[in-house]
Amino acid sequence: MEVVTPRQIQNLALIGFMGTGKSTVGRMAADTLHFTFLDTDDVIVARAGLSINEIFKQQGEAVFRDLENRIVQELTRRTKTVISAGGGLPVNGDNLASLKSHALVVCLWASAEKIWERVRNQSHRPLLHDGDPLEKIRHLLEVRGPYYRQADVLINTEMRSLREVASQVLHQFHMAQAAHK
């Protein structure tokens, strides 16, 4: 007989493309829940002593993805944490499965045009240092769509303020916790 272990929802993980508001919404949610906020990019930068741009340039994307995967494995030991995941992190199926084992995984979504509008004046994202960044966003969104859609909950951020998105996220988190008690 198969024994089904009930899912533990100890944490909240936000996934989704760059510029969808994961960090801002994550901080708001962590404040309300009195949880710790953790951004996987911040942990990588602190450990490497290099910016994301420098890691990509000096060590390559594969090294960055390894660091990301190592952090995801460590997160299984955490409780009461809101995790903001780097945009490419869920493309590794192991990462997504691992997050789901302890967290409600919520994906924040926006169109390529909206994302471009939000990130166009920022320069800290190496994947957008491209001749045609909008096209690059469209392409990556298409490739990553199937992974993002594996989240427990998908929230469109386009017509909502980040505060409204945070309140939706919290609502979903409370419902999931009640359902998995």
Ligand code: S3P
């Ligand atoms: C990336 C997203 C970034 C950061 C890195 C790569 C991606 O995180 O991890 O630049 O592959 O989409 P944010 O989504 O927090 O900007």
